Amino acid sequence: MKHTSLLLFFLLSIFSFETIAQVNLKDLREKPEANIVDSDTTKGLKINPINVPIPQLNLEVNYWKHWSKFGVNVNQAYFNDEWNAGGVNSVSLGGNIWHKSEYNRDNFNFVSEIDLRYGKIKNKDQLAKKNNDRIFWDNKLAYKLAKSWALYFSFTYESQFDAGYKYTKDEDGKEIIDTITTNFMAPGYFTESFGLEYKPDNTFSLRLGTGTARQTLILDDRLKPLEGEKERFGIEGGTNFKNDLAFQLTANLDRNLAKNLNLKSRYNMFADYRDMKDPDHRLDATLTAKVTSLVNVSLTGIMVYNSDEKPGIQLSQALAMGIVYSLPR
Numbered sequence: 001m002k003h004t005s006l007l008l009f010f011l012l013s014i015f016s017f018e019t020i021a022q023v024n025l026k027d028l029r030e031k032p033e034a035n036i037v038d039s040d041t042t043k044g045l046k047i048n049p050i051n052v053p054i055p056q057l058n059l060e061v062n063y064w065k066h067w068s069k070f071g072v073n074v075n076q077a078y079f080n081d082e083w084n085a086g087g088v089n090s091v092s093l094g095g096n097i098w099h100k101s102e103y104n105r106d107n108f109n110f111v112s113e114i115d116l117r118y119g120k121i122k123n124k125d126q127l128a129k130k131n132n133d134r135i136f137w138d139n140k141l142a143y144k145l146a147k148s149w150a151l152y153f154s155f156t157y158e159s160q161f162d163a164g165y166k167y168t169k170d171e172d173g174k175e176i177i178d179t180i181t182t183n184f185m186a187p188g189y190f191t192e193s194f195g196l197e198y199k200p201d202n203t204f205s206l207r208l209g210t211g212t213a214r215q216t217l218i219l220d221d222r223l224k225p226l227e228g229e230k231e232r233f234g235i236e237g238g239t240n241f242k243n244d245l246a247f248q249l250t251a252n253l254d255r256n257l258a259k260n261l262n263l264k265s266r267y268n269m270f271a272d273y274r275d276m277k278d279p280d281h282r283l284d285a286t287l288t289a290k291v292t293s294l295v296n297v298s299l300t301g302i303m304v305y306n307s308d309e310k311p312g313i314q315l316s317q318a319l320a321m322g323i324v325y326s327l328p329r
Contacts, residue, residue: 019161049316063105066327071165071296073119073322094119094132094320107144113137118161126175127167132318133160140207142197152197152207154250159188163220186220187233191270193248203255212272216242234308246272280306296324 067275073094096117103110119132133207135158142152164182167175193209216239218224218232225231227238235242256262264286271279283303288296303314 004071019060063103065102065104067100068327069096071096071098071322071324073320075121075320089124090121092119092121092131094322096132107150109142109144109150110140111142112139127177129167130162130164131297133162133164134157135161140197148198148200150197152193152195154191154193154209156191156193157189158191159185172189178196180220183220183223186218186223187235188217188219190215190217191248193250203253205252207248207250209250212242212246212248212270214246216244231308244270244272244274246270247276262288262290264288278307280307291321294323294325295321297321 022265035206064090075090075092077087077090079089091144094117096115098113098115100111100113102112102258113136115134115136117132119130120128121131124129127316137157138156140152142150144150161184163180163184165180166178168178170176191214193207193212195207195209195211197205197207199205216235218235223232224240225235225237229237231237234240234244235273248271249267251265251267253265259296261316266282266284268282269279270281281304282303285301287299289298290296298320300318302314302319304314305312306314
């Protein structure tokens, strides 16, 4: 009985201790207040605003874009006297300069493009001859009417730098100049055109020049047709100037066929309103493969049909490797 009373007293003591501990721990807990910051701590606190200076950047929109290319091509071949397979020692040198500027603002677009090419080749025992000669300058102002259509006005100038000749041989078999065929501004062409332009993207454009005028000039008296002579470059004898009114179609393509392969071409048709059955045609095409950042390989072809110059089709083709420096890099 005595042991039972002691056990009961011991259990009651433990239960009472746990109850008191729980009550004490519960009292020690602190309920979180809705306002964490004591309102008294904000008394006397002054907040001063800070003005952060914003620099004036003076940003301006540049509506112009410019591209330039400068190229030099050199080709050389040598055969010694013991060479039995045939061949002619030769050396050729050519250069070209191309520049394009474009202005875009709102619906207005202006493009100016200049293409200058000149080259000569010298074969053993022959006179030096030019194998490339062209001056081309095209300017176009357009106002956009729709997404792919615009009204345009263009001005184009075309000629060559140097004189071209026909060659013959003298009694000793030595090559000599026979007659002159062309020269600077002989002929020279100025073309003004007005019409509609279709341009679905930046790589292709088609101009329909319903109102086109072209002036042809011969400023070299050696090439100027005399009175009573037949026409030369479409200019009658005794004059050195001709003006034509025509319909002109011009297509331009400048597209990358692959990462380092570009095709650039320009086709022009000029149909005189007085005789639209015999229009003039010219196609220039250049396929350029980029070998390195400075070295390019280019294949160039030119097709010309102008009955005022020649009754047949004139063809020219050239394959060259050279150094080309482009801007911007």
